[in-house]
Amino acid sequence: MRIGVVTFPGSLDDTDAARAVRYAGAEPVRLWHADRDLRRVDAVILPGGFSYGDYLRCGAIARFSPVMAELIPAARAGLPVLGICNGFQILCEAHLLPGALTRNAGLRFITRDVRLTVGNATTPWTGGYHAGQQLLVPLKSGEGAYAADQATLDELEAAGRVVVRYAGEAPNGAARGIAGICSDDGNVVGLMPHPEHAIDPLTGPSADGLGFFTSVVRAFAGAAAATEAEAGALR
């Protein structure tokens, strides 16, 4: 499986995301912000960082980059996309996910290992977990408080689109403790915490984050097998 990792000017966790892809047994493919080319990848990760210096608003400039012009329709057509931290902010700015990420309640940047509860284990990025599972993953952001209007929040909850929630009080004041959400068909997932920093206890607080990456590999293998079976039945 080939998983694209986009590098915007100011992307910082792209190397880490590529490493996580490798740990999960897939091939990382580097995608460049200025190229209108997804290089025929099977999924895409928008990594953390400060794309375009976070000028104007986090993710506001990145959403207009050439690579996003390709990615937005592909995501709408079902391509699995994971946005982590700044990537989540870009997905919101691109309207692939609802709501926005706002300044932390304490107004300071927070680096902390946080406990998350999996709310939706049916997306391509979370299929390897089970609902209610607890994960220990780093959070590191200054503008990580998820915000949306009440109707949107109600809708997200009703549709099971809250992918992960902070266990206990949200450290950044996120609405309803939301740490990650997905699109209505589940293929686009945005996360504020960083699963790519929790793939090996040597360099992270746990290996709990690896499941996001192995999940998509498994989902892809499953989809490929299903396609194969379908093709076989047709023959």
Added chain:
Amino acid sequence: MSDEDTVEVAAGTPDRPQPFAELGLTKQEYEKIRHLLGRRPTAAELALYSVMWSEHCSYKSSKVHLRQLAPGEQQSEALLAGIGANAGVVDIGQGYAVTFKIESHNHPSFVEPHQGAATGVGGIVRDILAMGARPVAVMDALRFGPADAHDTARVLPGVVSGISFYGNCLGLPNIGGELAFDPCYAGNPLVNALCVGVMRHHDLKAAVATGPGNKVVLFGSRTGPDGVGGASVLASATFEGAGGEGKAAKRPSVQVGDPFMEKLLVECCLELYASGLIEGIQDLGAAGVACATTELSAGGSGGMRVTLDDVPLRDPTLSPAEILMSESQERMMAVVTPANVRAFLEVCARWDVEATVIGEVTGDGMLTMTWRGGTVVSIPPETAADGPVYQRPMARPADLDALQAGTPDGLDRPKDGQGLRAALLALLGSPDLADKSWVTAQYDRYVRGDTVLAMPEDGGLLRVDERTNLGIALATDGNGRYCRLDPYLGTRLALSEAYRNVAMTGARPVAVTNCMNFGSPEDPAVMWQLAEAVRGLADGCRELGIPVTGGNVSLYNQTGSNAIHPTPVIGVLGVHEDVRRRLGAGFTTDGARLVLLGTTGEEFGGSAWAHVLHAHLGGRPPAPDLPSERRLATLIAQAAAAGLLSAAHDLSDGGLAIALAESCLSGGRGCRVSLNGDPFAGLFSESPARAVVCVSPGREPEFAALCEANEVPATVLGTTGGEALAVEGAFDIPVAELRKVWEGTLPALFG
């Protein structure tokens, strides 16, 4: 032609008055410049000499002492580039080289804490980048006035947010450092930033302009009026210096940083290096274009000709002198062959980095600059690069005898278990020893995915090679109180603590960097302190068998006649052969045997106990014991490699009591220990060359044999486990109580 002060004009108007004093030059220095040039300098030349000959750039007061730090032949095998380069470079094996350096940004951080500290990070990162390395981590050693002082509430949060903003946005993990408070830093906070970079041996770059005809390219941010005169005004005299307008008038002297630009510059430079497009490279820091052109041409084979009109400006009204002195951030200068210029500019364009050819290398030995058709600079570059050297008068501080005579022997000591318990909690909750998360939680420690250990561990540890698990460890340490009592011993103690902290991770210490923070060199007592500190560092490194690879001196850290405590901050780099075998400080298992390594004397001079419980500073600091430090480091490295230990923590401020408390807090479990002899000395003495370790169950005999083989005294203290830190016959303190005291302090002070 302009009406600018050209060489021609200068030659014809020898008597025109020049503002040398306002630029920080003495009358003698000004006369020396006239003598060197055989005429009066132009305005641009005067600006150039003033910044190059500032204390910050020329080390004119400290140079005579720093010569002692030149590494001896036996120590230099691992040294690929040493003092004098932008940063020292050390061979760590497997084809990797590491460069690291610590630098001060003290004065700007007092004037404008956020930008001052932010640009401090940016500056040291470019130093590392200029060596050809990818910067991989930063650390910060911070010292402020009293934690509860009104101004500390302005300076500390600003400094921390500046480091957080710049370092996080640049994508460099912050893996450790220091935080200390003392009234002596109230008007002179110390903000020392360390950066470390990694490269392959053949990537090493030099700051030289060679090959006449090669082009000089300025790239990165545009040049603006920020930081004009920063080097000469801010770092070389009191804040009331030039013009006498006071602090407010100096605000424009602090530079403003853009970490996004720096990130692009880092990636752009690394791509330029990898493509082989650079002959020589220099970062622009203090003294900007003046310093970069001077050092590149002085370090090279010939001269350089620069067209100042071609420097891209943010403010078109800048004069040639201001262009030369501007300290606008995020700029680099490269020497490129004419054939490579096009490819060079293409790489820059790919990263949206503006790049402009502003001159070329010549063979005439002169640094020549033109502006609007006139020649405004024409000097032999080495005359500006070398600068004056002063043998400033030195005198042992007049109050030192009295200070050393006022020993802590007569201070009231705890008389029973309750007293010991109260003393431990008072120390643990004191701002110097309390939980630093308020600060460190604002820094990204995870980015790049190679951070194996970070604060609050003794040393930061990074993986360098994912395949072989080769790594590097780093720690910085300094103790102003010890150095105030005896700068020679205090500096050796700072070195031994940093060395020990690196060793605690299981790494082998290999090299030293330093940041010398002192008061005014014009005060003979301060010069004596500086000389003693450098002598202590030189002797200490010789005894430990590791070289000093570079460093930085920050003088004039004083308010009126009140100098800061002499505060050398020492950084030590270690090599870890297998980061999977790293040791942390936390007690992570129950029932493990706790062993105290080293010898405990009764040493309370300058101790945390005397400071926190009695506000006392007097006597002599603990006696450093470098041969024992060496044996201790060897023992830990061997024991870690053999898997004999599950934790190791060094003993320093607050002694065994604080070390045990920290290990309990970090591992989330208690321990039970019994002490022989006087429990007060056992718990709070600060004798160096000591550590507490947790032995892996079943490996006790092996470890005991290893201690004996290395001649390290080992005393069994007790075992880990339980809910409390328990000292038999003295006290039990629940870990939850320790945590409440430890974690509460900084949030209560800073919100």
